[in-house]
Amino acid sequence: MIPYKHDPWTNFSVEENRRAYEAALKKVEAELGGDFDLIVDGKRIKTDDKITSYNPSNKEQVIGTVSKAKREHAEEAMQAAWTAFEEWRKWSPKARAEILFRASAIVKRRRHEFSALMTLEAGKSWVEADGDTSEAIDFMEFYGRQMIQLAQGKPCNSSEFQHNEYNYQPVGVGFAVPPWNFPFAIMCGITVSALVTGNAVLLKPSSNTPIIAAKFVEVLEEAGLPKGVLNFIPGSGSEIGDYIVDHPKLSFVSFTGSREVGCRIYERAAKVQEGQQWLKRVVAEMGGKDTIIVDRDADLELAAQSIVKSAFGYSGQKCSACSRAIVHQDVYEQVLERTIELTKELPVGNPTDVHTFVGPVIDAGQFRSISEYIEIGKQEGSLRLGGEADDSTGYFIQPTIIADLDPNSRIMQEEIFGPVLGFSKAKDFEELLEIANNTDYALTGAIISNNREHLERARRDFQVGNLYLNRGCTGSIVGEQPFGGFKMSGTDAKAGGPDYLRNFLHAKTVSEAF
Numbered sequence: 001m002i003p004y005k006h007d008p009w010t011n012f013s014v015e016e017n018r019r020a021y022e023a024a025l026k027k028v029e030a031e032l033g034g035d036f037d038l039i040v041d042g043k044r045i046k047t048d049d050k051i052t053s054y055n056p057s058n059k060e061q062v063i064g065t066v067s068k069a070k071r072e073h074a075e076e077a078m079q080a081a082w083t084a085f086e087e088w089r090k091w092s093p094k095a096r097a098e099i100l101f102r103a104s105a106i107v108k109r110r111r112h113e114f115s116a117l118m119t120l121e122a123g124k125s126w127v128e129a130d131g132d133t134s135e136a137i138d139f140m141e142f143y144g145r146q147m148i149q150l151a152q153g154k155p156c157n158s159s160e161f162q163h164n165e166y167n168y169q170p171v172g173v174g175f176a177v178p179p180w181n182f183p184f185a186i187m188c189g190i191t192v193s194a195l196v197t198g199n200a201v202l203l204k205p206s207s208n209t210p211i212i213a214a215k216f217v218e219v220l221e222e223a224g225l226p227k228g229v230l231n232f233i234p235g236s237g238s239e240i241g242d243y244i245v246d247h248p249k250l251s252f253v254s255f256t257g258s259r260e261v262g263c264r265i266y267e268r269a270a271k272v273q274e275g276q277q278w279l280k281r282v283v284a285e286m287g288g289k290d291t292i293i294v295d296r297d298a299d300l301e302l303a304a305q306s307i308v309k310s311a312f313g314y315s316g317q318k319c320s321a322c323s324r325a326i327v328h329q330d331v332y333e334q335v336l337e338r339t340i341e342l343t344k345e346l347p348v349g350n351p352t353d354v355h356t357f358v359g360p361v362i363d364a365g366q367f368r369s370i371s372e373y374i375e376i377g378k379q380e381g382s383l384r385l386g387g388e389a390d391d392s393t394g395y396f397i398q399p400t401i402i403a404d405l406d407p408n409s410r411i412m413q414e415e416i417f418g419p420v421l422g423f424s425k426a427k428d429f430e431e432l433l434e435i436a437n438n439t440d441y442a443l444t445g446a447i448i449s450n451n452r453e454h455l456e457r458a459r460r461d462f463q464v465g466n467l468y469l470n471r472g473c474t475g476s477i478v479g480e481q482p483f484g485g486f487k488m489s490g491t492d493a494k495a496g497g498p499d500y501l502r503n504f505l506h507a508k509t510v511s512e513a514f
Helices: 015-030 071-088 091-108 109-123 126-150 185-196 212-221 235-248 259-270 300-316 331-342 362-382 429-435 452-461 498-505
Strands: 034-036 036-040 043-045 050-055 058-069 162-170 171-175 200-203 230-233 252-256 283-287 291-294 322-330 383-384 401-402 418-426 443-447 466-469 505-513
Touching: 015 109, 034 212, 036 071, 050 212, 050 230, 058 109, 058 505, 071 200, 071 230, 071 291, 071 443, 091 109, 091 185, 091 212, 109 126, 109 212, 126 185, 126 498, 162 252, 162 300, 171 185, 171 235, 185 200, 185 212, 185 252, 200 235, 212 230, 235 259, 252 259, 252 498, 259 283, 283 498, 291 300, 291 429, 300 322, 300 331, 300 418, 300 443, 322 331, 322 429, 331 383, 331 418, 362 383, 362 401, 362 418, 418 429, 418 443, 429 452, 452 466, 498 505
Parallel strands: 034 058, 171 200, 171 252, 200 230, 252 283, 291 322, 291 443, 322 418, 401 418, 443 466
Antiparallel strands: 036 043, 036 230, 050 058, 162 505, 383 401
C-alpha cells in the first residue's frame, strides 16, 4: 500500500480560502445552540441533566448542549459495546479501515466547518483549527493503513515440520477520554485507533468541547460504523469516569489530559476488580514542561522565532508548548530582547479574525489558574512583558514573559498551560542540558545550536520523547514525528507512529506441526 502523506494545511493568504472559512464560520454560528443526545447501542438518549458548551471568546454565547450520562447509561454502554465487539472483531481489518477512509473523506469535504466550530468552541485561530482538522484526517488515514499492514502479521521462523505464525487480535472494550485542547485531532485519534483495531469504545469527550465530538460521532455513523461499536457518553469524571475505569469488563483506557487525572486513572486501572479476567492497559499522555535550549553559537533570530511560536501558539494551551527558554549567558539578553520584540507583534483577540494569533484561554478555571501563576512569576522573577488579563467578555490573557528565573522556581517547574514563558540562563552547555532535564516531565524539547557535538549530545541526553533540532518544539505531524513522552508526561505510546496500534491488540502465536 502507498504510504500516507500528510494532509496539507490550508493557505489562508489565498482569498478563496479566506472566503470559504468565513462562510463556514457563518454557517456554524447560524447552527449554534443545538442539543445532542447520548448514543448507546445506536439509540439516542436524552437526559434532563445537560453539559453546556460556551465560546471562550464570548463567554455568554452557547455553542450547544449535550445530554449528561449517569452510571446506568455507562453500564448500558459497556454491555452494548461488548455485544457489538463480538461481531466487530470478526470484520476484516481492511473493511474496518475503509470506514475510517470514508469518514476521512466526509471530513475533508467539510473541513472548514469542523475548523470553524473549533474556532468558536475551543477558541482556536484559523491556522490552529485548520491544523487540528488536518491532524484528525491524518490519524484516520494513517491508522487505517497501519491496520491493513498489521493484518498481515509478522514473520516467524519455521522448521521443516512446524509452521509458525504471529498475528494480532483486538483486546475488547476501551474507554476513550480526550482533552479539550485538541478537541478534534486527539479525540479522533484515540477513538479511531481503538476502533480500527477491532475494539469497541466508550467515548467521554471533554466537557469544554463536547460538540465537536458529537459532530464527529455523526460522521462515523454516516461512514457506516455499526451500532454499539462506539458509544457516546458525555459526563463527569466523578459520576461515570471512575465507574468505567474500575469496571471489571473494561480492557483499556486511552487518555490525554492532566497529570493529576492521568495518575488517578493509572492507579485505579491497576487494581484488579472482582470478576476481572485481564490486566487493564492504560495509554496516557499527561502533559509537559517543555524547554527550548539556546546555545552560545546558535542562530539567535531562529531561536527567538522558534520560542515565540512554540510558546504562544493557541495561547500556550498545548502539552508540547515551550514554557521554558534556557539560554546561554553570553546570548541571554539578545535572545530575551528579541523574543519580547516578536511577542509584542503577535495579534491578540477574537480568533474569528483571520489575523489573530493569540486567542482566549479555555474557561474561567484556566483563566484564574494562569492569572495566579503570573502573580507567582512576579515574585520569582522579572515580569518583562504582559501579565494583563481580562475576562469581561472572554478569557483573554496577554502573552507573558518572565525573566531571570531560578531553574527550580514554580514557573519553571509546574505546568501552567497558558501563554506564560519563563527565561533562565546557564553558564555552559552542561548546565543548559542539566536545567532542561530537571523537571518531572519528558515530552518535547528543542535545541537551537550550530555546534554539532552539542546536537549529538542532545540526541542522547536530552530527556524528552520528541526532540527537535533547530526548530520549535510544537507541531508534530502524524507519521513523521510520532508523538509522546515519558517520565510524568505519560506512557510514551507514540501517537501517529508505527507501534501505536499495538496498544490495542493482543499478539498471538500459532504453531502447526506437520
